[in-house]
Amino acid sequence: MNKKRWLFYAVNGLGLGHLTRLMGLAHQLRQRSPESQFLFLTSSEAESLLWQEGFASVKVPSQAACRRSGLNYSTYVCLLHTVVTNAISAFRPHVLIVDTFPAGSAQELLPVLRWEGRRVFIYREQKSAVCGEKWFQDLLAMYDLILVPHTKGEVELPVPPHVPVEWAGPMLLRSQMEALDPKQARSRLQLPLEGQLLYVGFGGGGDPEYEQLLAWVLAQAECLPQWQFVCARPPLGNISAVAANLSNAPNVQQISYYPLAECWGAFDAAIAAAGYNTAAELLHNGIPTIWVPLPRQVDDQVCRAQRIAESQAGWMVNPYDSETLRATLLQLNDASVRSRVAAKAKQIVTGNGAAYAADYLLSWIRS
Template sequence: MRTGPPTVVLATTNGKGMGHLSRQLALALASLGGMDPVIFSLSSAVTVVNQYGMRAEWAPGSQRKQVPRRHWDAYLAERITTLITETNASAFVFDGVYPYDGVLRALRRMPDVPFIWSRRAMWQKGVGARALRYRRLFAAVLEPGDLASAGDVGRTVYLQDARRVGPITLVGQVPQLSREQAIEQLELDPDRPRLLLTLGSSKRSDLYSAYQRTVEQFTAAGWQVVVTSSPLRGRAASAAGPKQISVFPLVRYLKAFDAAVSASGYNAVHELLYSAVPTLLVPNADAVTDDQRTRARIVGNSGLALAADPDRPREFDAVLARLLDARVRDRLSASCRDLDPPTGATEAARTVIGLAAVGVPSGERMEAASLHAQRFARRTIGRVLPPAIANQLGRPPRLARPGDLRGPLPVSPVLAPGLQGVPHITRDQLLVTDALTPGLFDGRFVEHLLPGASDDYVRARAEIAGRYYRLGAPSSVETESVEAIRTKSDERDWSTLGWPAG
């Protein structure tokens, strides 16, 4: 019999930023011990949960090509169901725009576990029809609130399927440092006003031009400009340019800044405005689903922030000049301080804990079964129809034939539980570890296991790996860097638990 709070798996997509992971972390922290959270993420940034003492497991996204794309959803479904079984989870929460087929397969295989879709609103007009088709498969849909919801023109605004909560943000969940502490820890100049510049990563020339003009104007005015990342991939800031920082969660340090110029993504907007930082919002048109233009416009019209399109240089320069005006910054901060505190994370946590306690009503299981049958029919038709007709039905033809699920190239497993660093391995090696070290998942094949997992789980994961990888002969001598940074935190020999080893 279960004792203590229910275990809930909080899953995130990979995405391009920290948004999905931040919202799930906020939900976990807001539960105040009412749940035992386990983070399951496709993002290599999942290592940030270490600082909160939470259990976490990473899985490779489809774009990494670690598992053949045509079999990736089957692999993901096995990873999810095996993790739920290992943790005896009472609920599974997926935060993402599109519920992967692998998530839906896992949902079908575990009918007694409530699967919950945390689905942010403010979608661009006309997008997302295919994703929303599967909303009724979930036991519940959570919709985080948005300060710009009055201008929402996306498909979700017309639906009545979601349990709407307030904005979900780390503000209020993570203690913020005082102004002096934040300045000291970020090693900033205490004698100058400081601008936070965070336009994200984009190849658009207008965004980089906006970045340059912001740096020039604020530097000329005597400000220290601090950037969280380069707005143009592959272009690094020079030593003489703005100071670069890499911290998480950023909300912890926001009191260090006197103003911000930021992309108008969900997390950035709500963290900055609920922290009362005077902000200029710059929409990034590269966002596929998120309607950043509308969010920037609505919030700008409400008096909570300034807004300007980067593709209108004169307008952008004029708004930058307004942000440099102390009177304007004071008005923006005052308006933000009048906002009611964000309650979405607490409301969402209560909803998830409640669903974990009651399970899935039988009516919802029947509805899910019906929709799965419809979905299977569409996929079957898509296999036999010509591509043009199948695409019109919303389901591209499946070209793969049943058979070997494994990739074409063999990989040699390197068993390394308890790593305390980032090892060097070659592309024909598969690192098998339970470590959560920053940088571990960058540029290498990794099978990551939940820290402290049972022997049965280690065996089950070895069986899954055997189905999706061509596990070649193990390395006769492990990479020296792997051996050098291994600890004795796990004395088990994983080679006796189904994993091949030399």
């Protein structure tokens, strides 16, 4: 009964959100149903992370890779549709789980949404101008179940009336219970065991402004010698140029590690983009964070950062607003302020919705 074939579909993005959410869910399903088969079908350019997490995958080119290699769009679409259709046909999944884009990035999923098998859509918060459109709602109607990776009431999402909806809560790759303690995390990341560490990051690295944003924040390092600024090398980006320019700054350091969800305890505070996964992880681990919302086509980072700030669980600073950034960084010097903000953050994301979603899916598929 439990020997099911699960196929997870994730398109490439500016970050790792689609892939990370699905890996978190697959991780929990595998713990509960180790006899099942799991396959990822993805255009993410970070597919090596699937191998690292122990999952098999079929990789198709991303639109970004095709543009860089000179493939025209019609060739890309033909290739994408052919590979996706053949891969799903060969694997014959009992359950197809799709994140954020119900038809894929170029409508490549439309044919298979009519095939035999159960279809589950991970419905992350999206801008109303996108998810409220009739074509989007018609696509959702082709699914058998909608899983919402938010706490019920946190966001408003339109859904077709006849499709079952389950609110799972924020889905994490690792919960705090699976993470390292602060000392272990600092050792794992080869960071100083003493002193105040400030994480600086802006997603998975696909944003063309990543280096510029990082340079903007690290320009404040000289004025705050009491903080060690730690920037991660993102899987989808290359910040070596910025790191080289700041190599002489004594309180700037670069790390390379995935998944950081295991090591958030190393940091006393953070400056980060307000993407879904980063927000969920930092809030869950109680890291006082300055949120810098970035413009996205689908994800409303401004709305998310505003909700967090209104809950006094962090601060919101607009990109390149240096004056507000400096003033907010000074607040982080107060340990009592950090402690108060950390407690508020933990109240927003109390558990791992991926665990709840896995339990629900296994019960649902048996029924």
